[in-house]
Amino acid sequence: MAGKLLIIGFGPGSFEHITKRAREALQDSEVIIGYNTYVDLIRGLLTDQEIVRTGMTEEVSRAQEAVRQAEAGKKVAVISSGDAGVYGMAGLVYEVLMEKGWRRDGGVEVEIIPGISAINSSASLLGAPIMHDACTISLSDHLTPWELIAKRVDAAGQADFVIALYNPRSGRRTRQIVETQRILLKYRSPDTPVGIVKSAYRERQHVVLTNLRDMLDHDIGMLTTVVIGNSSTIVYDGLMITPRGYQRKYTLGADVQPLRPHQRLQHEAEPWALRQWDAEAYGDSDWEEPDDADETRGEAIAVSGERAAAVRGGAIAVSGERAAAETRGGAIATPLLLALEALQMAERGRGRSDGLGADLTAGLFRRQSIFELAVSPGVADKKFTAKQMITLADVVGEKGSMEYTPHHQLILRIQTEQPEEITARLRSDGFLLAPIGDVVQIKACDFCNGEKNEAIPYAEALQQKLGGISAPKELRIGLNGCGMACYGAVQEDIGIVYRKQKFDLFLGGKTVGRNAHPAQPVAEGIEPEQLVETIERIVQRFIAEGHPNERFHKFFKRVKEIEGYRHQEMPAFTIENAVCGD
Numbered sequence: 001m002a003g004k005l006l007i008i009g010f011g012p013g014s015f016e017h018i019t020k021r022a023r024e025a026l027q028d029s030e031v032i033i034g035y036n037t038y039v040d041l042i043r044g045l046l047t048d049q050e051i052v053r054t055g056m057t058e059e060v061s062r063a064q065e066a067v068r069q070a071e072a073g074k075k076v077a078v079i080s081s082g083d084a085g086v087y088g089m090a091g092l093v094y095e096v097l098m099e100k101g102w103r104r105d106g107g108v109e110v111e112i113i114p115g116i117s118a119i120n121s122s123a124s125l126l127g128a129p130i131m132h133d134a135c136t137i138s139l140s141d142h143l144t145p146w147e148l149i150a151k152r153v154d155a156a157g158q159a160d161f162v163i164a165l166y167n168p169r170s171g172r173r174t175r176q177i178v179e180t181q182r183i184l185l186k187y188r189s190p191d192t193p194v195g196i197v198k199s200a201y202r203e204r205q206h207v208v209l210t211n212l213r214d215m216l217d218h219d220i221g222m223l224t225t226v227v228i229g230n231s232s233t234i235v236y237d238g239l240m241i242t243p244r245g246y247q248r249k250y251t252l253g254a255d256v257q258p259l260r261p262h263q264r265l266q267h268e269a270e271p272w273a274l275r276q277w278d279a280e281a282y283g284d285s286d287w288e289e290p291d292d293a294d295e296t297r298g299e300a301i302a303v304s305g306e307r308a309a310a311v312r313g314g315a316i317a318v319s320g321e322r323a324a325a326e327t328r329g330g331a332i333a334t335p336l337l338l339a340l341e342a343l344q345m346a347e348r349g350r351g352r353s354d355g356l357g358a359d360l361t362a363g364l365f366r367r368q369s370i371f372e373l374a375v376s377p378g379v380a381d382k383k384f385t386a387k388q389m390i391t392l393a394d395v396v397g398e399k400g401s402m403e404y405t406p407h408h409q410l411i412l413r414i415q416t417e418q419p420e421e422i423t424a425r426l427r428s429d430g431f432l433l434a435p436i437g438d439v440v441q442i443k444a445c446d447f448c449n450g451e452k453n454e455a456i457p458y459a460e461a462l463q464q465k466l467g468g469i470s471a472p473k474e475l476r477i478g479l480n481g482c483g484m485a486c487y488g489a490v491q492e493d494i495g496i497v498y499r500k501q502k503f504d505l506f507l508g509g510k511t512v513g514r515n516a517h518p519a520q521p522v523a524e525g526i527e528p529e530q531l532v533e534t535i536e537r538i539v540q541r542f543i544a545e546g547h548p549n550e551r552f553h554k555f556f557k558r559v560k561e562i563e564g565y566r567h568q569e570m571p572a573f574t575i576e577n578a579v580c581g582d
């Protein structure tokens, strides 16, 4: 009789969570080989099988014994808790077989029977913490160098994976979990939810919900799986939940209507998604454009091949959802819609049908949105008061963020359902608020602390008329109050310099890239009463005729003339631009 190796994952430990195939395989086997504790866990399912028990550290001899017995013609079950392919016996058995020159064809038959791994059983007891991209990391440095484990923890922390830690701690290995917490705190808030599950679906099951700061205050041992949330994981009523989507952002004055579920798959609603590749999309990206550098473009297209493939992969996943949806009467059924439908059915079953549906959906999306806006002390004012700083700290709170930009602004990101309360407070403290994104931004100097103040009213008038309005691409207008132009007005898309009671005008600076260049001087001595209107007309033309995502310097080059000011070809640069980060 031909022998066979059955590598069985029997799940977390309770009989209800063993698969049918795993039970059958156990019953079909003549020999069961496993670690003592595991044999005890499944003993109730065995009949007259021979049992080979071994200690925990004898994995290799377990695998060797299994192969030996199978080759001698026996049906041998090698058991692992959870899934045998997850830090289990499956790989080890194959290693022993490979060592012996085993081949699939003609060699002893091997069947791997999947089981519910600890990441899944623990997650089910915690709520729904995995949901999004997740990884498992074993903290056992018995077979893996600690340096490599630490590197993986670091990378997973940085990449915002939900992390399930296996083998987190033993009597002998106690420092690993402490180090892991330290590394993760570099990337995640101390409030990040953490679930600690001991002996899932076993007799002494114990579930604790805590956070990254306090996790070490709880009992963590060899029978424990620790699940660390990502940056969007929340705790609700004792459950740990990672919402599927990332948070949507909205800015000052933008339409903050919550999305209907079917709108979520549209690109406008998910601007972070990688677009299907085409030549135009390059200009859409946040990367620096390759400009005239053909070589760069070639290289970029080579990269794009991979990206396009990745997108296609993604698109297939989406279309799977869509396909499921289309069978449901044309509406696109996202998992969220299906969840709402299930909830409604369950509520109806309990004789309740009120208060669900559209309202619930709207609320869900509001809660997942982040309000972002730029603040500064004023157009000319560069000084924050202490009171303003306190207000900022207060409205941002522990969970929001405040980012200092190179453009005289702080960007605030706040999860809120009441943006108006925040803006009212900031305005009453004298802040100048601005939307972020592709808008017009006025960047003035400090007018030598207000001493050279003749041009300030013009900066303010420009701010009032043009500040924050939408443009095809972000458009920065620099205004400096004297010929020193020390705040770099001439480096901007549009530069204005006040000199001898009149204004000089500069157009089309290329503000970023290795081939950045200042704006071209196009006029000297514009009369003050004409300034604001002239600038308004220039901006309006850009808004009307600029292509989406076209930077102002490119627009100027393309249209050749604005308000009678002619674009002059610059001497050709041989320097190549690099994509962002290169």
Ligand code: SAH
Pocket: 012, 013, 080, 081, 082, 083, 084, 085, 086, 087, 088, 116, 117, 118, 119, 121, 122, 165, 166, 167, 168, 197, 198, 199, 200, 201, 202, 221, 222, 223, 224, 225, 226
């Ligand atoms: N093959 C197993 C993992 C073996 S490594 C699986 O797929 O689940 C052993 C580690 O798994 C333990 O240290 C613990 O972190 C985790 N683990 C296994 N069973 C568990 C259970 N019932 N409850 C919680 N964690 C468990």
